[in-house]
Amino acid sequence: MIGEFFKGLFLMIWKVVTDQPDPKVEFVSVFPATIQPIISVLLSIVPIIMVFASLFALTTLLERKGLGRIQNRLGPNRVGPFGLFQPVADGLKMLTKEDIVPHSADKLIHFLAPIVLLVPTLLAYAVLPFGQNMVPIDMDAGILFFFAVGASTELSIFMAGWSSRNKYSLLGAMRAIAQMISYEIPLIISSVTVIMIAGSLSLVEIVDKQSGYHFGFLPHWNVFTPWGLAGFIIFLIASLAESNRSPFDIPEAESEIIAGHLTEYSGFKYALFFLAEYLGMFAVSGLAVTLFLGGWRAPLPFLEIVPSYIWFLLKLMGLVCLFIWIRGTLPRLRVDQLLNFAWKFMLPMSLINLFVAAIWHFTSVWNFRGAGLGRWLLCAAMIAVPYVWLGRTLIGNKKITHRTYRFAN
Amino acid sequence: MLGEGIIKGMVETAKNFVGSYHDPKRLTTVEYPENKIPAKENARNFPFLVFDGVDADKGLRCVACQICEKECPPKCIYIIKDTVKKPDYMGKMQIQPKIFDIDISVCMSCQICVEVCPFEAIKMDTQFELSTTDRFENLLLNKRELAKPNEYYHKIHPTEATEVDERLAAEKAKAEAKAKADAEAKAKATVAAAAAKAAPTPVPAPAK
Amino acid sequence: MGITFAIIAALTLVSAIAAMSLRNLVHCALSLAVTFAGIAAMYLQLDAQFVGFAQILVYIGAVAILIVFAILLTRSSETPQPVISRSWIMGIVIALAVFGVLTKVILSSSIAQRELPAKPAPTVRQIGDQLMTRYVLPLEAIGLLLTAATIGAVIIAMHDKKGRGDGGQNVNSTPSRAEAHQHADETHNLIT
Ligand code: SF4
Ligand code: SF4
Numbered sequence: 001m002i003g004e005f006f007k008g009l010f011l012m013i014w015k016v017v018t019d020q021p022d023p024k025v026e027f028v029s030v031f032p033a034t035i036q037p038i039i040s041v042l043l044s045i046v047p048i049i050m051v052f053a054s055l056f057a058l059t060t061l062l063e064r065k066g067l068g069r070i071q072n073r074l075g076p077n078r079v080g081p082f083g084l085f086q087p088v089a090d091g092l093k094m095l096t097k098e099d100i101v102p103h104s105a106d107k108l109i110h111f112l113a114p115i116v117l118l119v120p121t122l123l124a125y126a127v128l129p130f131g132q133n134m135v136p137i138d139m140d141a142g143i144l145f146f147f148a149v150g151a152s153t154e155l156s157i158f159m160a161g162w163s164s165r166n167k168y169s170l171l172g173a174m175r176a177i178a179q180m181i182s183y184e185i186p187l188i189i190s191s192v193t194v195i196m197i198a199g200s201l202s203l204v205e206i207v208d209k210q211s212g213y214h215f216g217f218l219p220h221w222n223v224f225t226p227w228g229l230a231g232f233i234i235f236l237i238a239s240l241a242e243s244n245r246s247p248f249d250i251p252e253a254e255s256e257i258i259a260g261h262l263t264e265y266s267g268f269k270y271a272l273f274f275l276a277e278y279l280g281m282f283a284v285s286g287l288a289v290t291l292f293l294g295g296w297r298a299p300l301p302f303l304e305i306v307p308s309y310i311w312f313l314l315k316l317m318g319l320v321c322l323f324i325w326i327r328g329t330l331p332r333l334r335v336d337q338l339l340n341f342a343w344k345f346m347l348p349m350s351l352i353n354l355f356v357a358a359i360w361h362f363t364s365v366w367n368f369r370g371a372g373l374g375r376w377l378l379c380a381a382m383i384a385v386p387y388v389w390l391g392r393t394l395i396g397n398k399k400i401t402h403r404t405y406r407f408a409n
Numbered sequence: 410m411l412g413e414g415i416i417k418g419m420v421e422t423a424k425n426f427v428g429s430y431h432d433p434k435r436l437t438t439v440e441y442p443e444n445k446i447p448a449k450e451n452a453r454n455f456p457f458l459v460f461d462g463v464d465a466d467k468g469l470r471c472v473a474c475q476i477c478e479k480e481c482p483p484k485c486i487y488i489i490k491d492t493v494k495k496p497d498y499m500g501k502m503q504i505q506p507k508i509f510d511i512d513i514s515v516c517m518s519c520q521i522c523v524e525v526c527p528f529e530a531i532k533m534d535t536q537f538e539l540s541t542t543d544r545f546e547n548l549l550l551n552k553r554e555l556a557k558p559n560e561y562y563h564k565i566h567p568t569e570a571t572e573v574d575e576r577l578a579a580e581k582a583k584a585e586a587k588a589k590a591d592a593e594a595k596a597k598a599t600v601a602a603a604a605a606k607a608a609p610t611p612v613p614a615p616a617k
Numbered sequence: 618m619g620i621t622f623a624i625i626a627a628l629t630l631v632s633a634i635a636a637m638s639l640r641n642l643v644h645c646a647l648s649l650a651v652t653f654a655g656i657a658a659m660y661l662q663l664d665a666q667f668v669g670f671a672q673i674l675v676y677i678g679a680v681a682i683l684i685v686f687a688i689l690l691t692r693s694s695e696t697p698q699p700v701i702s703r704s705w706i707m708g709i710v711i712a713l714a715v716f717g718v719l720t721k722v723i724l725s726s727s728i729a730q731r732e733l734p735a736k737p738a739p740t741v742r743q744i745g746d747q748l749m750t751r752y753v754l755p756l757e758a759i760g761l762l763l764t765a766a767t768i769g770a771v772i773i774a775m776h777d778k779k780g781r782g783d784g785g786q787n788v789n790s791t792p793s794r795a796e797a798h799q800h801a802d803e804t805h806n807l808i809t
Contacts, residue, residue: 069425069426069429070426072425072437072438073436073438074436074438074440140666140742141667141670144667144670144674145670147674148657148671148673149673152677155681158685159647162643174689177685181679185767325419325423325426326419328426329419329421330415344771347767347771351764351767351768387411391412394411
């Protein structure tokens, strides 16, 4: 029994390391039949939670270090070598802090909000293909599931904001919802382009459709097509807004409304919100990787010996670093700028992009000489022209001049 | 075109990021406990009492006039007069403070005590590392802890201290000159009186 | 079936009753969201993945949020007015009568007598195929309508430039948002 247990365990580890299908089978079969499903489920869930929770810890450190360097500071470097244990210290601090519930708060909803936020965020990981043989559930409607659970996070932010009985919380929640609804549309439409081209809602199949290489080195990733590039950028901007990250951190704008819906949260509940926010960011970047960057596929043929999940994580971390970089660069938008940008630029652009993707799909039957290039140029032009035009109308005839303040002077 | 500014900004921050690694001059921060920025001359934190010479008790300039205690807006100075008298810088006999406490957890660093003190006895310190584990006892500074030599004052606020010293010296000189003049005048008066006594007076003397 | 169904059904019913009878409007809205989630769970239990997720996406993600927004924007959430009005007996009688009639009609209809069809396994692909072949006209019509609504929203937003603050904008775009949201959903249908 013990021997079999360890044999199964080692086999599982070996299979994971070498990227083989069904790594859990032997190990699970060691257990009695009644608890096998539970063991199998645990073997899927525990690694996800552990990997992404430690990624969260790593990212908070990376973010603070990176922001520090961007602002010509050193960043945290006190706890442990190079400040590596800073997340541990932060976590301990959060855990030992008093959990304060405002006297007039709606206690039940105030308590439920962080849970209702964290659970859907974790659920979203169920459909992401982390590696070649690593997808918790290969669902037919995987991407729909992802967006469906994502949609319920809005409600929990509202719950947090409303139940705190604090005007700043409520304002933050209202801002968050307005922002999330506005940006969910471009987010979904830009991923619809991928669905349309791949002809499937299953994320596994979408990754499969991006296999292979042009000319032996350029991978078939969606981001290397005109509609894919535009869709990727739209998706990235919208996902920044969805995960309330700078420059779209209006719901938590410290200088305006303290911390938005987080104002009345402290201690571990606050940590849960924080965790959910980062997990949401990872999930949505994971989706971006899956949809546009070829998922777990290696960028070059000879690099395929590196296990697939490493590529997934590398791409994910690349996107996270990009997010940190953007956070270090851009100032926060105003609410009206945010909504204008969503409705006057992102939505039309994503609709145009959808149209271009349709054209890309129909022109795939072209087979005269230079058809590939022609198709490419046609689609690129169809995106570039509206981009320039919409950009003009958005910033266009506004001259940037010295601003006068009616009431301040 | 839309997005140009964003790219420019991203390049700028990337330059900062890379630059901060190979060009330490970019780093504007100082790693505090190990390295410190020397305090500015005009810095001020909490008051201290100046004494001259080497003995804090003897040389304390404070004469317990209690003006600062009355003027201090948050009332964080507490003074009890002593009965012993000592000469002040002008040689006048003055009482000394028996107890002189400042509660720096209350003090708001307004410097009013310094402004009102007629004896240049209380000045602002630049010391700011005063954190303690006990917020009652350790933040209530007594006379012994507050007393710092004039040299220290010169060290932290050189310009101001020199001015004060000059003024004090001038006043002392003036006082000495006055004392001398007084003494001379007295001497003269006595001489005159003696002369007057010696000579018969034409004016009738006042009734005794 | 069985115990899972019982749990989901109980949850849905209780939250639906709570949505009707709670005093606080926001609580009502939140219990309504739970009801929606229960219905979605019911769909999922019947293996109808697509409908289930669409239910969550549209009803929890859009409709519940819209209700909450409406509550917050129209009046204060504290309205402790009596829920039960004077004519509540009348109301219950009417409701029971309607329920009885409906039950009777359904039970006596031919559908109730029909054999249960073999349980289909509706994959998303099948739904997509059906939508693209048999039901293509209604789908196109709805898609066109919703796209028109979205573009209308964009145009309203576009011309809302001169001197107006966020206030006007918000009011203008709030109702169209849900439509656009549904539109995004319809686009899903369109594609699959
Ligand atoms: S410090 Fe100055 S003002 Fe205060 S009691 Fe002493 S001599 Fe007087
Ligand atoms: S600095 Fe101001 S508050 Fe502090 S002891 Fe002097 S008068 Fe009082």
